[in-house]
Amino acid sequence: MGMICDFCGRQESDDAKTLTWTTSVENGRKRAYCDDCSRANLRAMEGKLDSEFW
Secondary structure: OOEEOOOOOOEEOOHHHHHHOEEEEEOOEEEEEOHHHHHHOHHHHHOOOOHHHO
């Protein structure tokens, strides 16, 4: 099925490669972030900031 990064729009059809992606729930909506976006925004994620503030 695959996933799409909610931050940069990267698409990944290989489910095994999405195992390193980060997921969260913001305002009741499940969000997924690729490993590159996750690394670039790690401090904001740890601070529990919504992605709109990154």
